Amino acid sequence: MSIEIDILNGNESWPVAEPLLDAVWPADVKRSWGDIEWAHADLRVLIEAPTGGLACHAGIYFRTVIWNGRKIHIGGVGGVSTREDCRGRGYASIALEAAIRTMRDHDAVQFALLVCEPHNYAFYRSRGWNPFTGEIYCEQPGGKIRFEAMAPFVFDLVRAPRQGTIDLCGLPW
Numbered sequence: 001m002s003i004e005i006d007i008l009n010g011n012e013s014w015p016v017a018e019p020l021l022d023a024v025w026p027a028d029v030k031r032s033w034g035d036i037e038w039a040h041a042d043l044r045v046l047i048e049a050p051t052g053g054l055a056c057h058a059g060i061y062f063r064t065v066i067w068n069g070r071k072i073h074i075g076g077v078g079g080v081s082t083r084e085d086c087r088g089r090g091y092a093s094i095a096l097e098a099a100i101r102t103m104r105d106h107d108a109v110q111f112a113l114l115v116c117e118p119h120n121y122a123f124y125r126s127r128g129w130n131p132f133t134g135e136i137y138c139e140q141p142g143g144k145i146r147f148e149a150m151a152p153f154v155f156d157l158v159r160a161p162r163q164g165t166i167d168l169c170g171l172p173w
Helices: 012-022 091-104 116-125
Strands: 006-008 045-048 054-067 070-080 109-118 135-140 145-147 151-156 163-168
Touching: 006 012, 006 091, 012 054, 012 070, 045 091, 054 091, 070 091, 091 109, 091 151, 109 116, 116 151
Parallel strands: 070 109, 135 163
Antiparallel strands: 006 045, 045 054, 054 070, 054 163, 109 151, 135 145
């Protein structure tokens, strides 16, 4: 059995991804990050289920951020989600690996960053992501805030910092 993986433009592929994200994170469920305004993905990893329909999604982001006062180009992963009836088959791992390979293809990207809820820590740790113990700042409609809604993790593409201050210079992902 083969798996269909597409990496598409973020805005153009939003209509395909939106129903999955709405199903995984229904608007009527209260979440610690429910009031956060999120960035739109630059690219999206989309995995089709063998039985049809979208099985899994991962957004890819590219951004010049400020780490400890230095501008640096990084990649981001966000919105990793798998349809309920497709979980436990490795789709999220495949999507994450495809996102990392895509970021590696952008030579200027130094490291990757994502944020996640506590129940996903072990998943990301087991795939080479490390906690970032510093501070993250981002933009929101009311101005710059310290991002504390979820925990940040980093992945070494070249070398990722484990602490310090990162200003995302825009909305989080």
